[in-house]
Amino acid sequence: MLQSFLEQSAHEHPEKVALVVDQNRSTYLELDQQSNRLANALVQRGVERGDRVAIHLDNALESVVSIFAVLKAGGVFVMVNPTTKIDKLIYVLNNCRASALIIPEKKRNTILEHSDLLPHLRTAVTVGPATQQLEDNDLQMPRFESWEQLQAEFSESITPPNVPTISVDLAALVYTSGSTGNPKGVMLTHLNMTSAARSITTYLMNEPDDIILNVLPLSFDYGLYQLLMAFRVGATLVLEKSFTYPHAILQRIIDEQVTGFPLVPTISAILLKMDLSKYDFSKLRYITNTGAALPTEHILTFRKRLPHVQIFSMYGLTECKRVSYLPLDQVDIRTGSVGIAMPDTEVFIVDDKGHRLPPEQVGELVVRGANVMKGYWEAPERTAERLKPAEIPNEMYLYTGDLFRMDREGYLYFVGRRDDIIKSRGEKVSPKEVENVLFAHEGISEAAIVGDPDAVLGQSIRAIVTLMPYQELTEKEVLAYCRKHLEDFMVPQKIEFRDELPKSPNGKIDKKQLTLP
Secondary structure, three states, X not given: OOOHHHHHHHHHOOOOEEEEEOOEEEEHHHHHHHHHHHHHHHHHOOOOOOOEEEEOOOOOHHHHHHHHHHHHOOXXXXXXXXXXXXXXXXXXXXXXXXXXXXEEHHXXXXXXXXXXXXXXXXXXXXXXXXXXXXXOOOOOOOEEEEHHHHHHHOOOOOOOOOOOOOOOOEEEEEEEOOOOOOOEEEEEEHHHHHHHHHHHHHHOOOOOOOEEEEOOOOOOHHHHHHHHHHHHHOOEEEEOOOOOOHHHHHHHHHHOOOOEEEEOHHHHHHHOOOOHHHOOOOOOOEEEEOOOOOOHHHHHHHHHHOOOOEEEEEEOOOOOOOOEEOOHHHOOOOXXXXXXXXXXXXXXXXXXXXXXXXXXXXXXXXXXXXXXXOEEOOOHHHHHXXXXXXXXXXXXXXXXXXXXXXXXXXXXXXXXXXXHOEEEOOEEEOHHHHHHHHHOOOOEEEEEEEEEEEOOOEEEEEEEEEEOOOOOOOHHHHHHHHHHHOOHHHOOOEEEEOOOOOEOOOOOEOHHHOOOO
């Protein structure tokens, strides 16, 4: 079970520092005992096996303790980004019918004001100093509890509650935004999550001596798995709230002797604007990237500036966590690839009718493995769009919705999101391909390609770019560069310069904010 990651490490490394948050250090034993106390409190307050418990906290010790406490109580944890506004929070809580919610004290009044809209919520645990006296009213729903009071009340409960859990039980609901409409709850079982963590820690060669720095929100599955993977192998996790202050984060890498640093392309773009030679990264063993593919130019630049650091280029999606990784001996050979299927996972490419395609043909990526989600929470029609019957009886394949090609050796190359493909002049244009060309320009830091409605072309291509420090470029110069490196139908019709590109809470470029209405 997923909670065994903490329990086993607490047994094997009880006094080892498991978590570093700001200047606070917590051992595996301390975290295990705190999660046991909270788990017993949740069970006593009515949380039953399979109940959903939402955690609406920043990257903090309480978030980590809450995740494992919910699992030990037999519940399903639901991480909600701390920046999520009340309307969306209410939607998530009602959609999954959360029976308990863990929030910062400062948000208590907001929940109280909207309690009439939350009929399923019975308990709300508040973290932080109380701003006012909690009312002792058993009839009030939700009933508010103080984190500190619960830890004190259950101080003697240092063993977990006796709640049975098996591998096919749900462990988490991860809400992910769709192209339209409300977010979908990805149902992940204990087997899904332990299988993914086992495969990833295997090819990353994680071990107890690793110190992993995570600046990504725990509500983002990439950030969440840094916690799970660290605890699986008994490593140390340094948890930061964000990458808002890059110099401070890089100093943190030095001070904590960090060995692993997961990032996303927007972080790499910031790093490559900086003089990395000023920092001692001698202890840093690896950098990882997943989700949006890391631009080839970023990988090549990292290889030059940090030659001793291993670069793991990967691809994944919330519905199965991770799909592929590029073996280290292929980074300099197949720099543009996101690799081969990770251990215990099968992948192939299909056409629009679901027929398997030969090597080098572009089609939709299909995945099969123990890491594939159970489905979308109470959304059978949406689930059927992604999970389809396999050739093997009683098996299902995950259709990713992403376009790839696979070479003859089985290496995958990301082409684009199916929904992102731009149709211009009767041709299909992959935004990723154009973006890679722009990234290769020494004066360009970030780039995003979107399609705008056009009566003649169908869609016109617009490039939105940010520049490297002290660089100056004109639209004419960028267009000339594109014409030199792209086929005519792929050359943007317009170049737009911005100081920065809009980002999602997970640090990805948010193209929805760049698209014309």
